Amino acid sequence: MHLGLDSSTQSLTAVIIDPASGTIAHQQSVNFGADLPAWGCPSGFIPGGAGGEVHSQPLMWLEALDLLLSRVGASFDLSKIRSIAGSGQQHGSVYLNASFETVVSSLDPTGDLRTQLAPTLSRSTSPIWMDTSTGAECAEIAAAIGGNDEVCRRTGSIMIERFTGPQIRRFYKLDPEGYAATARIHLVSSFIASVIAGTSAPIDYGDAAGMNLLNLESLEWDAGLMEATAPGLAEKLPPAAAATTVQGTVSAYFVAKYGFRPDCRCALFTGDNPASLVGMGATRPGNVVISLGTSDTFFAAMPTAKTDPNGFGHVFGNPAGGFMSLICFRNGSLAREALRDRLALDWSAFDREALAATRGEAGRNLMLPFFGPEITPRKDFDAPLLEGSEAFESGADPGLQVRALLEGQFLNMRLHSMWMGVKTERLRLTGGASKNDGIAQLAADVFQAPVERLEVSNSAALGAALIAAAADGMDLEALQDIYCRSSGEATLRPDPALGSIYQDALGRFESLLGRA
């Protein structure tokens, strides 16, 4: 059996798979807010950060790891685990002093992780992906390299505030002594991996590409970017490597304390989005994942590392080899909820009455579906822009509004994913709004691709478990065929009659966006 761990913003989750029977043998989560309230991070981060700063507590993640394994171990025999892999919220960084390597390799199983590793931190908190405090550092690094186009060409993304490089630079500027006392900088993923293996782990290409530091062509840290980020950075970064690399066995602490077998293998940990690509069965080009959560994300495997000429999308490593794209849309469920509330509808009215009743209006009216600032495309919108019939523009007909909002969201995704040059053969939907049949059918129609929804709920932790099994010699694609199956809900087929209608709407949408 194989264990996947996902250290996400709000919780730490374990998924154990048993490929011999094709089942999930165990699942368990620790929620930082509910289970560890003493840390004062009800949503997984320290509330009230100023100037866009959002930090979390690395020692809280360690306390969660001890708690999770003691809970899992209470009802599951951990000596059955042959290999471990994991994932973490992307971009977050952990700063460690020169004692880390010695302490992590000689942990005392009669004590706990949190207490023993506390003295190894050179920065007590960790900036995470929600942090937007590094605008100045992004501009400084981009200027030193010759502009954002060049940064994007090298790293797959323009300089992004939440990415690790600018976060490291900010720490160096704010606390040069703390930076000088830092011997190792880990991502959330490689930090947890290091603790489990009892030695500093490499950073996998999937997560490394979210740092504005990895050169995608050489798959090595980019010397110019390291220099532009902070002095001496090359010595502080662990090497970059492929996710399925076996880096060793579980450390003696976990053997003695939780009953792992001493030869249990540890693969590298990756980012939660690359792990989700695996868990959603989408590591082969053609299967595209859309997650309809608080924000919407669009991710897909890419055979080669193309970059978005507009600089909106990101390129990360694909744990199965090659690359993946990730495109985030800020106005996801936030926008759907804003319209739903404005029209005083519930989700079922949104779905049935609005979408079912207006099918004949497909692609006629256009809405730029942005209720607030958007990142794809990057612009400070404050309200949606409408173009269409009088009945639509007057806002009087709720059905027309709902249809145009959702069509606008999917047209915007289609438009801003064209740079990848990957044909969408099948859409796999996940996230809160994916349960909604009307929304799912609309995605099928706009993309002219069948839509599937999978049984999995923890796609990152499941993906990590599959990576663990692959690191133990199993075939990742065969594992995905077993674990990433469509749920009971039938595949939704696109209506081919709407193909040319949405093709035309896409052009009009692009032109409306150009005028906005």
Ligand code: ADP
């Ligand atoms: P997160 O990104 O926070 O993980 P989820 O993927 O859990 O979010 O999605 C939560 C969102 O799903 C909620 O904000 C809500 O707007 C939306 N949602 C839940 N049920 C439905 C539904 N039946 N139809 C449309 N949207 C829904």
Ligand code: XUL
């Ligand atoms: C991706 C990103 C988020 C985090 C969430 O770029 O910032 O999806 O990975 O955990």
